[in-house]
Structures are given as C-alpha cells and as structure tokens.
Amino acid sequence: MKASGSGHFDNTKADLTDLLQSHDARLGPAQLRRLEWLVRSYGPPVLWEAGARSSDMRAQGGVIIVLDPPSGAGAELLYGSLDANTAVAIPFGENPAFDFLKSKLTEFGMVGTCGVDGPHELWWGGLAWRESKTPDAADLPHVVSCYPQAYGDLHAYHLKRSLQRLGLAFDLVALDTIHSDRMLAYEKAEFIAGMWDRHQAPLLFVDADVMLQAQPMLPLQVACDFAVYKWNGWEMSTRTLYFGRTKAAEALLRTWQQLASSYTAVWDAYLLDQAWSLTASQMPLDTVWLPRSYHAVAGEAGARQATIVHNLKATTADLGPDPDFADAVRPARRAGRTGARDALIVLRSKAASDKAVTVILRELEGSGARATAASIEAVTRAFEADCGGFGRLELSLCPWQDDVRIAKEAAFLADNSVIEIAPWQDLPSDLFRSLAASDKAVKSGTVTSYRR
Structure with missing residues (x-):
C-alpha cells in the first residue's frame, strides 16, 4: 500500500x-x-x-x-x-x-x-461492524410498526414491552387491511409515510412480531439516509427499515409509496428495491446495509446478543428471499450497487422537454476502472455543457452484451434515444446535439454508436 x-x-x-x-x-x-x-x-x-x-x-x-x-x-x-x-x-x-x-x-x-x-x-x-460512541437519547429514532387488526393487540405485545423497557418512543397501530392475514405493500408504505408526516424524528420501522433487546444505535452513529437488511446479501427485507430525517430518505420513501400504490399486486421488497435504484441514481442516497444483529431469527446462534430479534423459524438458511426474485438484480445488490438494467445516474437538464436519451456504456471488462470512470464523467459533463435539447439523461453500465440488449429494449419502450459508447472511445463535444439533430435517431429509435 x-x-x-x-x-x-x-x-x-x-x-x-x-x-x-x-x-x-x-x-x-x-x-x-x-x-x-x-x-x-x-x-x-x-x-x-x-x-x-x-x-x-x-x-x-x-x-x-x-x-x-x-x-x-x-x-x-x-x-x-x-x-x-x-x-x-x-x-x-x-x-x-x-x-x-x-x-x-x-x-x-x-x-x-x-x-x-x-x-x-x-x-x-x-471485516465486521464495530460499536461506536452512543448517541444522545434525544437522537434515538421513533419506532413505528403496524399489523392487521385481525391479529389482535397481543401480536405486538412483546414489541411494546421491549420498547417500553428501552425507553424508546413508538407508535404501534392496528390497521384495517384489505386482507385479514397480511398487509399489502402499499398499506405498509402508506403507514410509514404517514408516520413520517406526523413525527420529526428519524423513523425505525419494524414488523410487529419482533422484539428489541438493545437501543438501535447503528443508523444514528453512521448518520445515514436509509438502512436496511439484505437477505443473503441481495434481497432487501422490509421487516427492519430506517429512514433518516433527510430529503434523500423522504424521496426514497415517497417513491416506494408511489410504486406500491401503482402496483398493488407486487410484493413490498421488490418495490422497495426498485425505489432504491431510482432514488440512488438521482441523488446521493446514503445507504447502510444493516448487520445480522438487526435481523436475527429467534433461536439462532447469536440471537441473544442481537439488537432486533424476529419471530421467524430458525433454519440453516435465511428465510425471506423469494425464488422468483429477478435474477438480473441479485448480483448487483449483492455487490451493493445498482445493476446494469438500472440507470447508474439520471441527470435532468434545464431544457423544457420530455425527451430523454439513454447512454449505454459497454465493453467494461476490457477497460480499466479509471478509464470507465473517466467515460462516465465525460458523458455527464458533455450533457451538462450541451444537452442538445434533451430533458433527461440516463446512463447505464452494461458489462455484458445481454445487459446491452435489455437496456436498449427498455430505452426503446420508453421512447428514449440511445447512444452506445465504450470507455476507450473519444466523444465529440456536440454528442447530444448531434443526436438530437438526427430525426431518424430520435423518431425511429435508431442506435447511434460512436467508434474511433
């Protein structure tokens, strides 16, 4: 070093x-x-x-x-x-x-x-999370939880007792849900959004069948926007969610709420995943991936020392991941980044236009990390200097040809113009204006590819 x-x-x-x-x-x-x-x-x-x-x-x-x-x-x-x-x-x-x-x-x-x-x-x-200094008691999050009325108040009994013992402020609410045995994604998202509007403190949402054994200090120590646990390193769990009192956290929460209201049949974790990708591409969302101590399963080794224990069946493998969860996002989430099918960055221009352009950065495996980074910076600077009349830029990293194909299909479905580039290529200064001037590219979705 x-x-x-x-x-x-x-x-x-x-x-x-x-x-x-x-x-x-x-x-x-x-x-x-x-x-x-x-x-x-x-x-x-x-x-x-x-x-x-x-x-x-x-x-x-x-x-x-x-x-x-x-x-x-x-x-x-x-x-x-x-x-x-x-x-x-x-x-x-x-x-x-x-x-x-x-x-x-x-x-x-x-x-x-x-x-x-x-x-x-x-x-x-x-290597592993370590404890830091303890925040002031006034900085502790407001704990919120909800559950179907049909479950009865005893469903949240252990959670309520644990919160009282730890001196944490909380709201535990029985909701009149559509289904008596479960909550839909939009019911949970709307509940959390309502709690956000009601309280000024950071929010920690937990499912009602959990028990807190220690004050949840970590998100406050790190001072992040959002904290979540990922099953097996890739699928976000909605059983423990932290939203800091920031604009980025609110943007993520509102986006999740809107997606959940629009796609009521889709399960909550997938919609949260998509909301996270959209938000992280448009603003510096500061995310913390919570350790297992915030998502321990009752009866497993280490549960006694955990901060939050969930009432789930203890097995040798994590419960929770949906086998039908999209394969496309698993590797990316496991690596703690947005995936190739999602935009790395979304920029908006001052142009009064709803036209968008998708830039696909391909052939990453043959280029160094700094060359790829320089290409990302060159594209964003070019768009800032001359957007060519486009209202929005979406830049996607596509290391494999299959990623390129899917990214192009998504762009065409959205009626976006498309440019393919590679890190080793020099870009013209009028990149976006040249594309906008090409009626064929804009109207028919022809792909423009710049080569040396």
Whole structure:
C-alpha cells in the first residue's frame, strides 16, 4: 500500500479532495462527507496499489482507498491484511470489476451518485461492524410498526414491552387491511409515510412480531439516509427499515409509496428495491446495509446478543428471499450497487422537454476502472455543457452484451434515444446535439454508436 502523504493527515475535506484528485478520482459533497466520517472513525487514509508486497500491506486501522480492482490474488492479499479497525472505500463502486473484492468483505454501505460533481457510487465495507460512541437519547429514532387488526393487540405485545423497557418512543397501530392475514405493500408504505408526516424524528420501522433487546444505535452513529437488511446479501427485507430525517430518505420513501400504490399486486421488497435504484441514481442516497444483529431469527446462534430479534423459524438458511426474485438484480445488490438494467445516474437538464436519451456504456471488462470512470464523467459533463435539447439523461453500465440488449429494449419502450459508447472511445463535444439533430435517431429509435 501507499501512504496518503506525510505522517500527518488533517482529515479535512480539502485534504481528501486533493488526495483523490491527484489520483484522478472525484467524489461529490455527500460522498466526501461519508469518506470524512470514515477517516474520523477509523483513521487516516491509505491508497492501495496493485503489486504491493506482503510486507507493505499494513492495514491496522485506517481507511484503505481502492481505485483499481485487484486481481484475485491481490484481493486475497488485501483481505488478509485487514483487521477490525480498518475500513475499505471504493470510490468507483459502480464498476462490476470490484465485485470480487467486495465479496470478500462485509459491506457497510454505499452513497449514490452526486450528479456531475460525483457521478459514481462510493462503496465502503470492512471485516465486521464495530460499536461506536452512543448517541444522545434525544437522537434515538421513533419506532413505528403496524399489523392487521385481525391479529389482535397481543401480536405486538412483546414489541411494546421491549420498547417500553428501552425507553424508546413508538407508535404501534392496528390497521384495517384489505386482507385479514397480511398487509399489502402499499398499506405498509402508506403507514410509514404517514408516520413520517406526523413525527420529526428519524423513523425505525419494524414488523410487529419482533422484539428489541438493545437501543438501535447503528443508523444514528453512521448518520445515514436509509438502512436496511439484505437477505443473503441481495434481497432487501422490509421487516427492519430506517429512514433518516433527510430529503434523500423522504424521496426514497415517497417513491416506494408511489410504486406500491401503482402496483398493488407486487410484493413490498421488490418495490422497495426498485425505489432504491431510482432514488440512488438521482441523488446521493446514503445507504447502510444493516448487520445480522438487526435481523436475527429467534433461536439462532447469536440471537441473544442481537439488537432486533424476529419471530421467524430458525433454519440453516435465511428465510425471506423469494425464488422468483429477478435474477438480473441479485448480483448487483449483492455487490451493493445498482445493476446494469438500472440507470447508474439520471441527470435532468434545464431544457423544457420530455425527451430523454439513454447512454449505454459497454465493453467494461476490457477497460480499466479509471478509464470507465473517466467515460462516465465525460458523458455527464458533455450533457451538462450541451444537452442538445434533451430533458433527461440516463446512463447505464452494461458489462455484458445481454445487459446491452435489455437496456436498449427498455430505452426503446420508453421512447428514449440511445447512444452506445465504450470507455476507450473519444466523444465529440456536440454528442447530444448531434443526436438530437438526427430525426431518424430520435423518431425511429435508431442506435447511434460512436467508434474511433
């Protein structure tokens, strides 16, 4: 590894910005705040470099910034050098080339794209979550839960007693649901949205058949927008949800509510997943992936030390994942990023137009992470400089040809114009204006592909 500079690091935003820019990495304001938090929490930053000798791999505390995806052996070497006091940050976390390294680590969270200033996803993780200082009692979230009236008040008895014992403010509400034995996605989403409007504190939603054994400190310690547990690393669970008191958190909640109201037959976790992708592509949604201690199953090993215990059957495998959950999003969610079928970033222009353009960035596997990142930045800067009359840009990373095909089909169904580019290609300065001037491309959906 290579140290970030001299032995002293001031942990200021200017220091981190200079460090990143000197290595061709750009982060937006929200991403820089998260990186600053990591440096304050774990220690000074260190840049990882491919080919580092084993004797150079000193990672006892601090933040390891990885700008280039390591080889398999490199990932093993990096992993073996870490301890519990070290965090790993990947500023180009949207690139699937980092997925293998991520699979070796426990993912802590990600920060969505920050527009033109930071059109990337910041991923961060480590070996395991660790406890931090305790927030003030006044900062604790307001716990909310709901259940069908047919269940009766005893359904939430253990939850109510545990919240009273821990001194947490709460609302437990029996709803007049359409079905007596379950809640639909929109009923749960509308309930949480109503609680958001009623209270000013961050919200922690839990299913009514859970029990809290400790105060839920982690989301507040991290100061995130949204926190959720993922079954088997890919499917979001709606049994434990945290919404911070931020605009990004509210945008996610409202989007989920709208999707749930529009698609009442679709199950809640999938709609939440789609709402998360839409929100993270349009604003720097700061997400934390909750540890198992917030989703423990009663009777399993470690449940006694868990923060939240769920009344589910204990089995050797996690319950919850739907076998019909779309295969397309599983690898991406497991890697803590948006997938190829979803837009990495959505930008809106000042043009009074409802026309949209989809840019497909392909052939990623043959290009370095920094070259891919530079292409993302070039596209977003070009759109900001001259949108060509398009009202919206949607940029998708498609590492495989099947991803390209599906992304094009989705774009054509939305009546978007489409441009295919590769990281090694030079883009004309009038990229979008040239496309807009082509009536054939705009009206018939012809794909424009720029090649050297």
